[in-house]
Each structure stands twice: as structure tokens, then as C-alpha cells.
Amino acid sequence: MTADLPAGMRLVEVTEERYGEWLDSWLGAFASPPGDDPEVVDFYRRTHPPHRAIAITDDAGYVATNASLHRDLVLPGGRTVPLAACTGGSCHPTMRRKGLMKATLHRLHERAVEEGKPIAAGGVSEWPIYWRFGYGPATWYNSLNIDVRGVGWRDDAPDGDLPVRRVSGKEARDLAQSVYERQAVRTPGEVIPPSCYWDRLAMDPANPRLEQMLAIGGGGAPRACVAVGDRGFVSYRITSDWAPETTPRNMLQVIDFLAVDAEAAATLWRYLLSVDMVATIQMWYAPVDNPLAWWVTDARKLRAQRHDGVWLRPLDVPTLLEARGWAGDGALTLRVHDPEGHTDGTFRLEVDAGQGTCRRSTAEPDLEMHVAAVGAILLGGTAATDLTRGGRIVARDARCAQLWDTMATPERAPYISYFY
Incomplete structure (x- = not known):
């Protein structure tokens, strides 16, 4: 049910020959066109391959872009499901409000269903x-x-005085990938990157422009990488702020922070807080349940600003509810409204011993919602009770929303550290 397009426009697959144009159209909409930077273009060609990209074109060239990547989404309980990781959405400013983004997303959702993916996601x-x-x-x-x-x-x-060592090149790349994959399986919401994503850590010299485009770092200072055995990895840059008449007040920006356990994480934080001449640490992405606030003596000196991370678009509600693990038992009937028709209907969820079964039903619903609300509450990171109070979910009884939250809230707060 791909949306209709204005006259003179057509939706096309992106070819190898026009990949540079597609990349410039997408990233140029965010004021970061790669242009003729071969290192950046080569990285994106491997992580965002042309055959996964689509565009809308008129006679003058591409006017809208989008893509969906093959990825895996970690669910509560540690299982993964195939994910259509949607990214690359852009529209030329002269073409706004013409339904172009709707057309590209509808096509990506159709393609995901054709490929057997039960869910799409996007930043x-x-x-x-x-x-x-x-x-x-x-x-x-x-x-x-x-x-x-x-x-x-x-x-x-919880710092066992573990040794911290310098790493670089291929060792840094391989270690970061290994630690990420081990921590991700215990973190609902994480998306597993392709192996080539970690090649950026082997680039010598490092490419700060690429990391800025990936929204994980920035600045031109050299990148440093340190590790705690095979259990933790951090990369960072230090920006100098030092005038002759002042005490040094450098800023350390964390790029990657990966740890498989609390002891490794605490060791890395203690190291970062001890780097000489640093007055401020900035980190763009940290879990909302990060224990750092309980490891420092004055948590008010740790200022946190909350942001939304990955947004989920269910395409097959029964498959998703049966694949994830549950923290409690119970039964609920859900009425889901999907304007695109992929997963519209009424479903009966029954959870026993942490395992869910979900079938279509004709019963009166306990909870009624738009498919977007299912995406919001699927991992347990957004509360059904909050959406009920906000009018996004209609509950037969307030206790029905409370039951969902009791069953759905995982041990770890859902989090994604890889923005594709």
C-alpha cells in the first residue's frame, strides 16, 4: 500500500552509480554531506549498502531518501528478532508536505513484511x-x-582496582565489538551493528568528522582508547581549554563506553574521572539506569538530560509478544489499530512462567491503542500507565495498564547505544 506520489515523481531503488548522490541528499539534509571524502563514503557504503536504499526522484534528481538495514533487535529476556532498521530519511525543503516521507516509509514497511521482519525501528x-x-x-x-x-x-x-591499558588499531576495533556484543545480549533495545561498523576504531588517524556524522563524537582532538581486560572499553577525546593565566579546564568527551559488568564499568569511570587537567566530562549517550550516580560522592555534580532513543514500529504483534521474555504472569486482551493494516486486530496475550502466547481474539479489549503505542511499551521502557494517563491508551480498568507494566518491565532499562 505504498502511498501515491505527486505527478512526475517515482520511487526507485538506489543503484551503485547513484549512491553518492543518495548519500549527499540524505546527509546534506542534516548539514553534513560527505561530498568527495572517500573514507566517509566508503564507510557508509559498507554500513548502509546501496541495495538497501530507496529514493524518490523527479527529472532533476533525488528529492527524498530512505533506507532499511538488516539488523537484530535485542528483546527483554535476551532473544533477538530480525529488525528493519530504518534510517536515511530526508526530503528536500522544496518538497515538504507532499507525502514523500509517507511513501518511502510505507515501502520500507512493505519490504520488511516481505522479508519476514516483525518490526521496524528508527531514530x-x-x-x-x-x-x-x-x-x-x-x-x-x-x-x-x-x-x-x-x-x-x-x-x-565496586572497583576491584583492575588494570587499565591503552589499546589502538585492530585490537581496539576487535575488543570493542566483542564487549558490545556481550553487553548487548543483556540490554533490551540494543541493536546489533554489522562488523564493519567497528572499523572506524581502526582508522589511523581517527576520523572525527565521521564520528560527528554518526552522532557519537566530534572535535578534532586525537582519539584515545583504553580497556579493562576483555571486559570493558572506552574511547574519548580531550579538548584543550587552557590559558596561561588559568588552571587547565580541559573537556573530555566520551565516544564509546562499553562494559560487560559493574566492576569493569566502575573501573573505566574511575579512570576517566582521574585524567589530569580535565574539568568536565561529556557523554552523549548513557543508560537511564546508569549506576554512576551511586558511585560518586556528589551526584548533583553529574547533570543528566533525558532524551528519547529508538522508536519501534510493530509489524507483527503476536510474534513480538511471544518472542520477548516477561517479568510476571497474567493475561490481557489488546485491540491494536494499524492504519497500514500490517498488524491490525484484537489479540489475547497470556503469560505463564515468563513465556507469552498471543493469538487473535474476539473478546472485548482490556487495552486499546494505536500501533505506535504498542511500539512504545513493547520493551517495558515506556510505561503503559503513563500512556493511559496521557490518552494514548484506552484501558478498560486502570489495573490493566498496571498489569502490563508489571509483566513488561525488564531488569535493565531498555537502551540503545548504537545509532545506525
């Missing part, structure tokens, strides 16, 4: 846009700004 540039296409905010993260000289460190933090 959302602007909040008001994507709900109407069936996407709901499912994970959250904090950006951190830390006053290093005031925050302190508790003597009883």
Missing part, C-alpha cells in the same frame, strides 16, 4: 513526525555533563 529527528507512521518511543537515554572536580568518588564503589 527520530523530530518528535511530532513519526507517531502517525506507527512508531513509538521505546528506549530512553541520558546525556551527561560531569563536573570532575566536584563529583568525587566513593571508596565503596
Whole structure:
């Protein structure tokens, strides 16, 4: 049911020959066209291959872009499902409000269903846009700004005095991939990147422009990487702020922070807070349940700002509810409205011993919602009770929304650290 297009426009697959044009159209809409930077273009060609990209074109060239990548989404309980990772959405400013984004997303959703993927996901540039296409905010993260000289460190933090060592090149690349994959399986909401995503850590010299385009870092300072055995990895840059008449007040920006356990994470944080001449640490992405606030002596010197992370668009509700693990038992009947028709209907969810079964039903619903609300509450990171109070979910009884949250809330807060 791909949407109709204005006269003179057509939706096309992107060819190898026109990939540079597609990439410039997409990233240029966000003021970061790669142009003739071969390193950046080669990286995107491998992580965002041309055969996954689509565009809308008129006689003058591409006017809208989009893509869906093959990825896997980690669900509560540790299982993964095939994911259509949607990215690359853009529209030329002269073509706004003509239904072009709707047309590209409808095609990506159709393709996902054809490929047997039960869900699509996207990182959302602007909040008001994507709900109407069936996407709901499912994970959250904090950006951190830390006053290093005031925050302190508790003597009883779980730090086993583990050694921290420098790593670089292929060792850094391979270690980061290994640690990420081990931490991701315990973190609902994580999306598993392709192996080539980690090649950026082997680039010598590092490409700060690429990391800025990936929204994981920025600045031109050299990148440093350190590790804690095979259990933790962090990469960062230090920006100098030092005049002759002042005490050094450099800023350390964390790019990657990966740890498989609390002891490794605490060791890495203690290291970062001890780097000489650093007054401020900034981190763009941190889990909302990050224990750092309980490891420092003054958590008010750790300023966190909450943001929405990945938005999920269910395409097969029964498959998703049966694939994820559940924290409690119970039964609910859900009425789901999907304007695109992929997963519209009434479904009976029954959970026993943490395993769900879901079938179509004719019963009266306990909870009624747009498919975007299902995406928001699927992982347990957005509360059904909040959406009920906000009017996004209609509950037969308030206890029905409470039951969903009791069953759905996982041990770890859903989080994504890889923005594709």
C-alpha cells in the first residue's frame, strides 16, 4: 500500500552509480554531506549498502531518501528478532508536505513484511513526525555533563582496582565489538551493528568528522582508547581549554563506553574521572539506569538530560509478544489499530512462567491503542500507565495498564547505544 506520489515523481531503488548522490541528499539534509571524502563514503557504503536504499526522484534528481538495514533487535529476556532498521530519511525543503516521507516509509514497511521482519525501528529527528507512521518511543537515554572536580568518588564503589591499558588499531576495533556484543545480549533495545561498523576504531588517524556524522563524537582532538581486560572499553577525546593565566579546564568527551559488568564499568569511570587537567566530562549517550550516580560522592555534580532513543514500529504483534521474555504472569486482551493494516486486530496475550502466547481474539479489549503505542511499551521502557494517563491508551480498568507494566518491565532499562 505504498502511498501515491505527486505527478512526475517515482520511487526507485538506489543503484551503485547513484549512491553518492543518495548519500549527499540524505546527509546534506542534516548539514553534513560527505561530498568527495572517500573514507566517509566508503564507510557508509559498507554500513548502509546501496541495495538497501530507496529514493524518490523527479527529472532533476533525488528529492527524498530512505533506507532499511538488516539488523537484530535485542528483546527483554535476551532473544533477538530480525529488525528493519530504518534510517536515511530526508526530503528536500522544496518538497515538504507532499507525502514523500509517507511513501518511502510505507515501502520500507512493505519490504520488511516481505522479508519476514516483525518490526521496524528508527531514530527520530523530530518528535511530532513519526507517531502517525506507527512508531513509538521505546528506549530512553541520558546525556551527561560531569563536573570532575566536584563529583568525587566513593571508596565503596565496586572497583576491584583492575588494570587499565591503552589499546589502538585492530585490537581496539576487535575488543570493542566483542564487549558490545556481550553487553548487548543483556540490554533490551540494543541493536546489533554489522562488523564493519567497528572499523572506524581502526582508522589511523581517527576520523572525527565521521564520528560527528554518526552522532557519537566530534572535535578534532586525537582519539584515545583504553580497556579493562576483555571486559570493558572506552574511547574519548580531550579538548584543550587552557590559558596561561588559568588552571587547565580541559573537556573530555566520551565516544564509546562499553562494559560487560559493574566492576569493569566502575573501573573505566574511575579512570576517566582521574585524567589530569580535565574539568568536565561529556557523554552523549548513557543508560537511564546508569549506576554512576551511586558511585560518586556528589551526584548533583553529574547533570543528566533525558532524551528519547529508538522508536519501534510493530509489524507483527503476536510474534513480538511471544518472542520477548516477561517479568510476571497474567493475561490481557489488546485491540491494536494499524492504519497500514500490517498488524491490525484484537489479540489475547497470556503469560505463564515468563513465556507469552498471543493469538487473535474476539473478546472485548482490556487495552486499546494505536500501533505506535504498542511500539512504545513493547520493551517495558515506556510505561503503559503513563500512556493511559496521557490518552494514548484506552484501558478498560486502570489495573490493566498496571498489569502490563508489571509483566513488561525488564531488569535493565531498555537502551540503545548504537545509532545506525
